[in-house]
Amino acid sequence: MINQIEAILFDLDDTIFDRTLAQNEAISAILRMFPDLLGSIDENVARDAFFEADRLAIHIESQGSTLAEVLTLRSRTFLNLLGLSIDRAQEITEAYTKNYREISTPVNGSMSVLRVLNGLFPLGLVSNGYPDVQHTKIDSLKIRPFFEFTLISEEIGIRKPDPEIFLRAAQMLGVEPPKCLFVGDSYQNDIFGAKRAGMQACWLNRDGALIEGATIPDLEVSKMEMLIQALVD
Numbered sequence: 001m002i003n004q005i006e007a008i009l010f011d012l013d014d015t016i017f018d019r020t021l022a023q024n025e026a027i028s029a030i031l032r033m034f035p036d037l038l039g040s041i042d043e044n045v046a047r048d049a050f051f052e053a054d055r056l057a058i059h060i061e062s063q064g065s066t067l068a069e070v071l072t073l074r075s076r077t078f079l080n081l082l083g084l085s086i087d088r089a090q091e092i093t094e095a096y097t098k099n100y101r102e103i104s105t106p107v108n109g110s111m112s113v114l115r116v117l118n119g120l121f122p123l124g125l126v127s128n129g130y131p132d133v134q135h136t137k138i139d140s141l142k143i144r145p146f147f148e149f150t151l152i153s154e155e156i157g158i159r160k161p162d163p164e165i166f167l168r169a170a171q172m173l174g175v176e177p178p179k180c181l182f183v184g185d186s187y188q189n190d191i192f193g194a195k196r197a198g199m200q201a202c203w204l205n206r207d208g209a210l211i212e213g214a215t216i217p218d219l220e221v222s223k224m225e226m227l228i229q230a231l232v233d
Helices: 019-033 043-061 067-081 086-101 110-118 131-141 163-173 187-196 225-231
Strands: 007-010 123-127 149-152 180-184 200-204 219-221
Touching (some): 067 086, 110 225, 123 163, 131 149, 149 163, 163 180, 200 225, 219 225
Parallel strands (some): 123 149
């Protein structure tokens, strides 16, 4: 149950920007661009390998690795998992990055939700990730005008679920944490982190995942539009 709120904070990846869909589109482009290297690989096998490589790359990102290191590791791991030489890893990285920057994939319902809530509450954006990558996503969706500010973890040196990044966002909005609602898809990063900071939390649980701990979200929705129903209707 959500209590009275004065401001709303949003996560970016897979809450507003559909990162999974964007990656799938970029992978499809890569498979078309490198028929000599990847043409004999089943598309589903290639996708599985990429997402496993991405999972490992995100792990080293959280340990403070540079963007170049993360992208290099991901491409090399991707090729290794497919049993291919890593000699062309840099080509894969460059092609993927170019295609990814041209993709605009909002989560279903997210744009209409932002348009409605922008007129009712001050909004902020809090995201883990590298500034150039995250700002490219924000600009591809043309959502910057909706937000009072954007906080990107690698710009300020604090990553979710550290409560400090949530508290800084509340301070920037001039709203006490209990009066802030944080909306995000990651139970660990978004819900656990926001609740530790004293905020209310809405879990966008599109896949019907089970709660991973003792922290209970104030609201759980399977679609972004359900947030409007909870706050406005």
